[in-house]
Amino acid sequence: xxxxxxxxxxxxxxxxxxxxxxxxxxxxxxxxxxxxxxxxxxxxxxxxxxxxxxxxxxxxxxxxxxxxxxxxxxxxxxxxxxxxxxxxxxxxxxxxxxxxxxxxxxxxxxxxxxxxxxxxxxxxxxxxxxxxxxxxxxxxxxxxxxxxxxxxxxxxxxxxxxxxxxxxxxxxxxxxxxxxxxxxxxxxxxxxxxxxxxxxxxxxxxxxxxxxxxxxxxxxxxxxxxxxxxxxxxxxxxxxxxx
Numbered sequence: 001x002x003x004x005x006x007x008x009x010x011x012x013x014x015x016x017x018x019x020x021x022x023x024x025x026x027x028x029x030x031x032x033x034x035x036x037x038x039x040x041x042x043x044x045x046x047x048x049x050x051x052x053x054x055x056x057x058x059x060x061x062x063x064x065x066x067x068x069x070x071x072x073x074x075x076x077x078x079x080x081x082x083x084x085x086x087x088x089x090x091x092x093x094x095x096x097x098x099x100x101x102x103x104x105x106x107x108x109x110x111x112x113x114x115x116x117x118x119x120x121x122x123x124x125x126x127x128x129x130x131x132x133x134x135x136x137x138x139x140x141x142x143x144x145x146x147x148x149x150x151x152x153x154x155x156x157x158x159x160x161x162x163x164x165x166x167x168x169x170x171x172x173x174x175x176x177x178x179x180x181x182x183x184x185x186x187x188x189x190x191x192x193x194x195x196x197x198x199x200x201x202x203x204x205x206x207x208x209x210x211x212x213x214x215x216x217x218x219x220x221x222x223x224x225x226x227x228x229x230x231x232x233x234x235x236x237x238x239x240x241x242x243x
Contacts, residue, residue: 002086004033004062005237008054008070010092011163012127013134014038016151017223018067024230032237035059039070043158045165051076063237065089067222068193069163072097072170079175087182087240089233092219094194095176095202097167105198116164123157137190138218148220176206182240183209186232188217210236 007022009015015036022034040053054077058064063086064074071093078085099106119126128149135144176183183206187199196213203211212232214221222229 002061002063003031004059004086005035005089006058006062006064006074007034007036007089008064008066008074009036009039010066010068010070010134011167012130012152012155012160013148014151014153017148017220020226021222021229024226025233028230028234029237032234039073039163041155041159043156043162045162045169047073047076047166047170050166051080055080060084061086063087063089065091065233066093067091068093068219069097069167069170072167072172075172075179076170076175078181079179082179083181085179085181087237088176088179088184089236090183090185091222091229092188092191092194093185094198095173095205096171097194103171103173103201105195105201107193112164112168116161116168119157119160119164123155123160127152127160133192134220135218135224136192137188137216138220138224139216141218144218144220144224147223173205176202176209182236184233184236185209185211186221186229187211187213188219188221189213189215190217191219191221193219 007018015038018036025034064078066074071090078088094106096103096106098109098112131145131148135141138144189196199211
């Protein structure tokens with residue numbers, strides 16, 4: 001088992017929400033080098049620009065993973081790298097974030113368009129709303145949303161909008177099918193942003209991948225339930241390493 005895991009964060013909230021998970025993973029396996037890398041601060045919504053930046057800056061031959069948008073980028077990068085990627089871990093991530101006729105288990109396009117318009121008008125108010133959506137379904141949603149928002153970096157509105165355009169553009173189905181390394185996809189039972197039905201939809205198009213559901217958890221389950229998520233990841237890493 002290659003012993004390096006690189007995690008990419010989601011949209012707008014920075015790397016801090018993944019730190020408890022990284023700490024839990026290190027506690028379970030001191031040999032595992034867990035790194036959280038920030039997303040590029042780009043003003044382009046073109047996935048190729050983001051992937052070029054990440055491919056140039058992230059270590060080769062590591063496990064790639066991430067939360068939400070970060071996991072979608074990790075999936076595309078894993079497919080690009082092929083055998084130079086040890087495997088893929090996707091947390092609260094959909095194959096498409098915005099629904100279309102071929103992938104209805106996602107956010108309705110009209111809802112996403114209204115969210116983007118809100119971000120263009122008031123980025124900080126939209127980030128606050130986003131933190132609330134991420135924590136919806138948690139045992140303490142208000143407390144979790146405060147944690148998410150309190151650690152959020154002060155990103156430029158142009159960068160936040162570019163990230164939303166990236167979310168709308170990404171469709172990772174082909175990348176997930178093309179990548180032949182081990183894959184773990186974890187979903188949340190009460191996710192307000194990625195419907196739990198996406199788990200079954202993904203299983204229908206992917207063969208021989210591990211898909212799990214964290215019951216009664218929010219979109220922010222890596223922060224809400226870090227030890228449970230870390231245990232699932234560690235078990236998968238060791239199983240994959242034994243193959």
